[in-house]
Amino acid sequence: MPRASLSSGIEIEYDVMGDLAHPPTLWIMGFTAQMIAWPDQLLKMFVDRGLCAIRFDNRDCGLSTKFDGVPANTDDVIKAALLGDDMPPVAYTLHDMAADARGVLDHLGIEKAHIIGASMGGMIAQTFALDYPERTLTLTSIMSQPGDPTVGQPTPEAAEALLSPPPLDRESYIAAAPKYLVWASKKYGDAEVLKTRAALEYDRCFYPEGAGRQLAAIYSSTDRPDRLTKLNVPTLVIHGRDDTLITPSGGERTAEVIPNAQLLMLDDMGHDLPEPLWPAFADAICSHIKKHS
Numbered sequence: 001m002p003r004a005s006l007s008s009g010i011e012i013e014y015d016v017m018g019d020l021a022h023p024p025t026l027w028i029m030g031f032t033a034q035m036i037a038w039p040d041q042l043l044k045m046f047v048d049r050g051l052c053a054i055r056f057d058n059r060d061c062g063l064s065t066k067f068d069g070v071p072a073n074t075d076d077v078i079k080a081a082l083l084g085d086d087m088p089p090v091a092y093t094l095h096d097m098a099a100d101a102r103g104v105l106d107h108l109g110i111e112k113a114h115i116i117g118a119s120m121g122g123m124i125a126q127t128f129a130l131d132y133p134e135r136t137l138t139l140t141s142i143m144s145q146p147g148d149p150t151v152g153q154p155t156p157e158a159a160e161a162l163l164s165p166p167p168l169d170r171e172s173y174i175a176a177a178p179k180y181l182v183w184a185s186k187k188y189g190d191a192e193v194l195k196t197r198a199a200l201e202y203d204r205c206f207y208p209e210g211a212g213r214q215l216a217a218i219y220s221s222t223d224r225p226d227r228l229t230k231l232n233v234p235t236l237v238i239h240g241r242d243d244t245l246i247t248p249s250g251g252e253r254t255a256e257v258i259p260n261a262q263l264l265m266l267d268d269m270g271h272d273l274p275e276p277l278w279p280a281f282a283d284a285i286c287s288h289i290k291k292h293s
Contacts, residue, residue: 001063004056006103008096013063014056014104018047023137023293024110025285027055028101028128030119031162031218032211034062034201037118042273045282051289054113056104058097058124060210067091072212074219081219082149091213094221098128102135111135114289118142119246119271120218126254127224129233138292139235139258140285143243143271145250146257147224152250158183158271162245166208173206174198183245188274228257234292235261238284240269262288 004012015035025046027038035055043053057064070091080087101124105113114137117125122144129136145152154162161182167173177198178191235258239251248265255263264284269277 003063004104004107006100006107008099008103010059010065010100010103012056012059012065012100012104014054016052016054016108017043018052020052020108020110022050022052023289024052024054024105024108024113025289026101026105026113026115027053028115028117028121028124029055029058030117030121031214032061032208033119033121034204036062036200036204037197039273039275041275042278042281045278046286049282049286051114051286054104054108054110056101058121058214059092059100060213061207062205064100066207066210067213068209070213072216074212074216077216077219081222087220087222090216090220093217094124094127094224095131097124097217098131101125101128102132105135112137114138114140116140116142116285117144118273119144120214122254123147123218123221123224126228126231127221129231129235130224130227133231133233136233138289139231139233140238140288141235141251141254142238143240143246143251143269144254145246146228146254147222148253148257151253152246152248154183154247155244158244168208170199170202170206173202183243183271185240185268185270185272185274185277186242187268188276189270189272225257228254229259231258234288236264236284236288237261238264238266238281240266240271242268242270245271
């Protein structure tokens with residue numbers, strides 16, 4: 001797959017589906033998730049509707065640049081964020097990760113794009129729209145939240161599954177994947193699907209060290225809530241009623257604070273992208289894009 005060498009020195013792995021001459025959509029994935037977490041067949045639905053789909057690995061994940069050995073200070077960062085104390089040093093912030101996304105567009109010669117993000121990727125997408133509104137045609141924030149620590153908080157079970165260190169060997173890593181059913185769609189969650197995805201992820205790039213630094217980036221980027229109230233970008237917010245990792249109030253509050261945002265709450269969606277709901281995603285996002293093109 002191609003790599004973008006950014007002016008910051010970061011290398012970002014990306015791929016393109018469809019024709020770059022068609023309206024571009026930039027897909028940003030979430031916490032520790034590689035770009036292959038955007039399924040090929042889901043993105044093909046958008047390509048078949050005349051769009052170009054670009055996805056990439058966030059820094060510290062997948063095949064993009066890793067920050068080996070750089071301290072995360074995760075506990076101190078989370079404590080400072082919750083108590084309003086001075087923020088300790090972090091390896092990078094969501095602003096840096098949004099700049100990576102901009103760098104991918106620069107590399108491809110794309111001036112403006114429809115920005116779509118899920119979970120932490122939704123936070124990065126929101127930050128992109130705030131930092132680079134002139135390059136944002138539309139924003140779609142999926143199963144995310146606006147940076148307000150009072151909303152979207154995970155259930156204890158979901159938090160435990162997220163923060164527990166993954167097994168290091170391949171067989172155990174794959175066997176442990178069903179623990180993530182705790183935040184999946186109650187109707188469509190499938191342990192075998194999770195195991196298959198875990199095998200693909202492990203074989204492509206197993207890099208648990210990046211998790212702490214990405215989590216610190218989330219908690220150290222605390223300026224979004226106030227800025228989002230002034231955002232002037234057409235916005236669609238999608239959230240699942242089954243989501244226990246970023247609970248529904250996260251999506252509801254995102255749509256509340258962004259002026260004129262459209263909110264789509266989906267039954268039978270958790271903190272996942274279940275295949276039976278792909279037509280609903282495609283219809284909603286393509287309608288949003290068409291309306292504001």
